[in-house]
Amino acid sequence: MRDNGKIYLGLTIFLILITFPIWYNLATGKAGYAPELEKAVKGEDCVRDSAYMSANHMDLLNEWRDQVVRDGERFELLSNGTTVERSLSNTCLDCHANKDKFCDRCHGFLGVDPYCWDCHVIPGDHTP
Amino acid sequence: MTILISFVTIVMLILLVMAGVGVGGWRVLFGTVIPYAAIATFLLGFIYRVTLWARSPVPFRIPTTCGQQKSLDWIKPSRLDNPHTGLGVVGRMALEVLFFRSLFRNTRSEVREGPRLVYSADKWLWAAGLAFHWSFLIIFLRHFKYFAEPIPAWLLTIEHLDGFFQVGLPVVLATDLIIVAALTFLFLRRVVDPRLRYISLVADHFALFLLLGVALSGVYMRYFAKTDITRVKELATGLLSFQPVVPDGIGLVFFVHLFLVSVLLAYFPFSKLMHMAGIFLSPCRNMANNNRARRHINPWNYPVKVHTYEEYEDEFRDVMKAAELPVEKD
Numbered sequence: 001m002r003d004n005g006k007i008y009l010g011l012t013i014f015l016i017l018i019t020f021p022i023w024y025n026l027a028t029g030k031a032g033y034a035p036e037l038e039k040a041v042k043g044e045d046c047v048r049d050s051a052y053m054s055a056n057h058m059d060l061l062n063e064w065r066d067q068v069v070r071d072g073e074r075f076e077l078l079s080n081g082t083t084v085e086r087s088l089s090n091t092c093l094d095c096h097a098n099k100d101k102f103c104d105r106c107h108g109f110l111g112v113d114p115y116c117w118d119c120h121v122i123p124g125d126h127t128p
Numbered sequence: 129m130t131i132l133i134s135f136v137t138i139v140m141l142i143l144l145v146m147a148g149v150g151v152g153g154w155r156v157l158f159g160t161v162i163p164y165a166a167i168a169t170f171l172l173g174f175i176y177r178v179t180l181w182a183r184s185p186v187p188f189r190i191p192t193t194c195g196q197q198k199s200l201d202w203i204k205p206s207r208l209d210n211p212h213t214g215l216g217v218v219g220r221m222a223l224e225v226l227f228f229r230s231l232f233r234n235t236r237s238e239v240r241e242g243p244r245l246v247y248s249a250d251k252w253l254w255a256a257g258l259a260f261h262w263s264f265l266i267i268f269l270r271h272f273k274y275f276a277e278p279i280p281a282w283l284l285t286i287e288h289l290d291g292f293f294q295v296g297l298p299v300v301l302a303t304d305l306i307i308v309a310a311l312t313f314l315f316l317r318r319v320v321d322p323r324l325r326y327i328s329l330v331a332d333h334f335a336l337f338l339l340l341g342v343a344l345s346g347v348y349m350r351y352f353a354k355t356d357i358t359r360v361k362e363l364a365t366g367l368l369s370f371q372p373v374v375p376d377g378i379g380l381v382f383f384v385h386l387f388l389v390s391v392l393l394a395y396f397p398f399s400k401l402m403h404m405a406g407i408f409l410s411p412c413r414n415m416a417n418n419n420r421a422r423r424h425i426n427p428w429n430y431p432v433k434v435h436t437y438e439e440y441e442d443e444f445r446d447v448m449k450a451a452e453l454p455v456e457k458d
Contacts, residue, residue: 002427003414007182010408011175018171021275022368030277031369034362051377054356062297106358111279111287115294 134333166390173397260310355379
């Protein structure tokens with residue numbers, strides 16, 4: 001049976017679908033975009049180095065949550081001698097004050113939607 | 129032996145990329161050159177294979193009939209198992225492609241005491257195959273979020289549903305567990321059953337190990353050795369917009385994942401994985417069974433020079449008459 005027309009039509013549809021990101025990025029014109037994070041409003045050093053933080057901050061937050069909520073260990077002595085409270089709202093957001101310009105930049109870029117804010121208060125946001 | 133060859137090949141590939149990026153520092157090679165080559169091989173190879181198939185003759189209409197054929201009006205036809213319309217074929221193919229309907233009918237034969245031959249339903253291959261293929265599709269679609277900017281909302285819906293149970297951080301995605309479990313089953317199936325072990329080839333085990341390698345390196349990267357995925361997306365969108373960059377801060381595990389995916393893409397068009405396109409071209413499934421309603425002439429029929437009886441008689445009428453042979457026309 002001569003069905004070449006249908007076969008090539010199917011092949012064309014497949015090729016268009018599989019290369020979807022190329023067309024999509026051409027249409028939106030945002031290819032090569034990379035989010036820039038707002039500098040911390042105060043302090044020089046984070047609680048860990050930035051390479052660790054950018055990849056593993058969720059591990060640290062999880063660890064802190066367990067230590068605070070389950071073991072009651074609220075404070076941590078950093079390697080540089082200072083003591084910090086293990087707290088998202090009071091420590092992290094103290095320096096990285098703007099959630100929109102810090103957390104959400106990468107999370108939005110990568111489609112990550114962590115449920116931190118189901119419980120935690122966003123600083124400066126007073127909507128009930 | 130076939131298992132060993134496949135396994136060692138995959139281990140060598142992983143060691144190659146680990147040495148190349150980790151020791152040699154060839155990040156541009158493994159981050160851009162090899163992925164580009166792999167994508168090009170995949171696309172061109174895919175087109176080549178399908179074109180080859182499209183050009184090969186299918187002279188006869190040979191659908192497998194698994195139900196009552198369309199007949200007299202008062203006999204109920206089986207529209208999906210013996211389709212006689214284009215729509216029926218689409219339905220049959222959709223069930224085949226999406227739910228592996230013919231594999232659902234899989235049976236196993238065993239010789240029991242007696243001796244007597246026993247047939248029983250065997251749904252394990254169907255279930256594991258379906259679990260693997262659907263998980264792979266969902267994982268594949270999920271990965272579009274690393275290529276598309278801004279991310280379309282429907283992509284995020286898929287991921288939300290995948291991580292429905294919100295276990296752990298980052299959230300455990302159900303398809304990650306299912307794909308590894310299904311691939312493990314599909315591999316063990318070929319090892320445990322002696323008959324299957326006997327007919328398994330390197331190509332069978334290599335494909336399974338390669339897919340398992342891709343899945344496990346992805347799982348390892350998501351849940352254990354995390355890497356800076358903002359940079360990963362920069363690399364991915366850079367690749368697809370033809371402005372390749374290899375940002376710093378991308379871990380070795382990502383290069384292993386990317387390299388295994390590249391190997392998979394390059395291997396795809398030349399392997400049994402091409403059943404992805406081939407299933408649509410199955411001649412026994414993709415044709416309507418209307419042989420008795422319509423006449424189909426083989427379009428590849430060679431133009432045969434025929435000499436009909438009428439012509440024969442015209443040519444030899446006089447001789448035939450002289451020999452007193454009966455003729456149709458005088």
